[in-house]
Amino acid sequence: MNLEWIEVTGGVCAFGDDARPIQVATLLWTRTPIAYGHLPSEHPGLGPRFPVAEISHAEATEIASRLGGRLPRSAEWEWMAAGADRRRWPWGNAPWQAAFANLRDSGHGTVTPVDTHPDGATPEGLLDVAGNVWEWTASTAMSDGVIIRGGSYAAPPLYAQCTFLNAAPAELRSRGIGLRVVREP
DSSP states (O other): OOOOEEEEOOEEEEETTTTEEEEEOOEEEESSSOBGGGSTTOOOSSOTTSBOOSOOHHHHHHHHHHTTOBOOOHHHHHHHHHTTTTOSBTTBSSOOOTTTOOOGGGSOOSOOOTTSOGGGOOTTOOOOSSSSSEEEEEEEETTTEEEEESOOTTSOGGGGSTTOEEEEETTOOOTTEEOOOEEOO
8 A cells, every 4th residue: 555645835823722823834744544554564454444553652653753754743733634724624614424534423433444534635635634543643741641633433523623632641552543644845
């Protein structure tokens, strides 16, 4: 499975609910969360298009480096998801529906292949930004936590909104947490 990179032009992210301005550079983003097919040596039987999950933050950081990039910072992730117009959802401002993202009420009940919800793509074409698996970031939180973004298959739609952030212990390995990689163009 080929790793696709999509350029997201940088700008000033109106970060978080208080819209704090943070400059974000132009970055290349993996089109989807990293799937097992992107890592041929690690194939737990789910299939190549399923998101890599049940990895700690340190393991996610190592995978990102192995793929020639790094984990995004939380503000970079929000800029990629919301864009300059501060979309409420990665696909725009239309309310969530099951065709857009794998969230708690979508009927899946577990992870799906990373290209299952093309209707939920960002304008640049990034898939699974909302739902399926949370995405580790490079940003830390209090008490050795790390910011995760995007919601998962077990999350309510509110958690998949572009400004929503959560935190998880860095050592946590959850079926609902994966990663997406960025690099400089």
